[in-house]
Amino acid sequence: MSIELETPDKLEYQFHPVTSGSLNFKIKAPNDAHVALTAGPEEADPMYEVFIGGWGNTKSVIRRDRTKPDKAEAETPDILSGDEFRGFWLRWNGGLIEVGKEGEAAPFLSWQDPEPAPVGHYGVCTGWGASGAWVLDGGHEVQTADKLEYQFRPVPVGALEVFVRTPSNAHIALTKGPQETEPMYEIILGGWENSASVIRYNREKPDKVREDTPGLLGSDDFRRFEVRWEHGLVSVRAGAGGGAPLIQWRDPAHIGVTHFGVRTAWGASGRWRLRTFDPRSNLPQAGAPGFSVPSAPPAGSTPTWVDARAGEVPPEAVPGGFDGEQLYVGRAQHEGALIPGKVVPSHGVCYVAWGGAEHGKEEYQVLCGCDVTWVPTAGGEIPSNALPSGETEDGEPLFTGRAQHEGTVTVGKVQASHNVCYIPYGGQELGYPDYEVLVPK
Known part of the structure; x- marks a missing residue:
């Protein structure tokens, strides 16, 4: 799918969820095409920013957390045009941020973040005297x-x-x-x-x-x-x-x-x-009995759990973390419990933590169709408006939480009676007393 939009001369990002580790786009602007990579649909640390054609269309940079000095910069005179679309690509994987021109394999900007930040959304904007027209994720x-x-x-x-x-x-x-x-x-x-x-x-x-x-x-x-x-x-x-x-x-x-x-x-x-x-x-018809595609409501509506399997990520899935790729908020049945966990698309499963181990489930549900925020808390505390996401085999409610572990942000379950957030990682169930809880906006 392609998205066409316009950005005014206003340094205010328009955010969209990411579905992969890359973005292809065309931009028509005289200067200052800005792209942000963030965990949620708003400006918040940690975040990456790419400025293309800044400083009067003379220089491009990569910035982290809206602070200087810039992490990478390149002289790029006349890289943008107010009269024609120019194509670019942006890739991120494990903290490696790369920016290149359409049709060129080598990036003109790159930086390796030693402490990779999760990316769940991207935003675009223009400013400093420039408005712009964008075509995002085109052909x-x-x-x-x-x-x-x-x-x-x-x-x-x-x-x-x-x-x-x-x-x-x-x-x-x-x-x-x-x-x-x-x-x-x-x-x-x-x-x-x-x-x-x-x-x-x-x-x-x-x-x-x-x-x-x-x-x-x-x-x-x-x-x-x-x-x-x-x-x-x-x-x-x-x-x-x-x-x-x-x-x-x-x-x-x-x-x-x-x-x-x-x-x-x-x-x-x-x-x-x-x-x-x-x-x-345009769903297939002939020769496809019983064929169906997971569907989800528009973002910002009621949170919905959508059935999926084998690495599928339905539209409007809620990003939850990062471990070399985008992780999504999921849940799966295990030993009589319904357990929140992490969907890892490249592994084809949703991982849940139970009984001291990590369990990969090929059939699972993905949280879709809502904007969320992650509220820091600790010691079994649950925000009053947190989303109940499952229950133990004994009927205790479970909530979706996440914690940082070995450079990742990993989604797991918060069990209040145990005072921790359990995350599935490396075959183990790991407990963190400090964590974040998912709360719908």
Whole structure:
């Protein structure tokens, strides 16, 4: 999905939740395009700020917690324009903040934070005499050589719009990380000299499904496809969409997909235009009995627990922490208890703490559709307006809490009678007497 918005000449951020560790955007402004990375939907420490084209469109910097000195800076004369859109990308992972120009792989700004801060939202604004127009998370365009090597990008939702121009062998990988993983799905369009298409699991034969598709791809024009994966149903539709899938296969187990990769080979190079979109906007029909997608109410409404599994993160999921990737607020059943915990998309589970150990649950619920704040407290104290998030096997209420541990911010359960917040980490259940409690706004 892409978001288009305008920011006035006012240093006031407009915030949106993040769904991955990167942001692609275009900005038309004469100077001072600012992007903030924060835990919640407001300016609050800790936070990262990226200033592009500051100081009269001469310099760009990375700043932490709104304080000087800047953590990184670069001379960038005329990097912005008030007459045309300029494209940029921003990535964050484990405290490494990188900023680059669209079409360039190397960043022009980067900084490694020795104490990584959680990122749950991003904000954009302009100021210092400049207003701006933004296109956020728009379509990607990449080129692939005649080389069996995927180019990977994060994907926040379960659908991908693909325009590809190549004579044959357009390959798409769906993985649990920014590299070839096991398990993984692999889609080969126009293989075997543009005569057949397949879905493959873990790069293994026999193919899970194969269809004859003569003349599917073309070297003179872009061909459009929709690739979807939700609840283990992997499907590809050709052309304008609608109708029966070109190829389709249901994985009885299914994996939590966090990245996609594209490549060409076997004598073919290709040009791709790629855009993620919300699959709820056009649900598959033919051949998909019982298919459904987790749904959530708009942000700011009543807190809702949405069923999910295998790494799925529904729209409007509430971010809760960070451990090399964004963690989300979840809960799962275990030994007769309903326990708040952390959803780790790349692991495909929600981890909960119980009985001194960390337990990964493939089926879980994710908190969605509300803005929250995290209230510091200690010793079993629970704010009066905290959200009850579960209960023990004996019926004692449990609340969602979080604590800092070994450079992470990890979501767990607060059990008032035990005077601590328990977090699941490294296979253990760890108790912290000082913690934060989730409170809906």
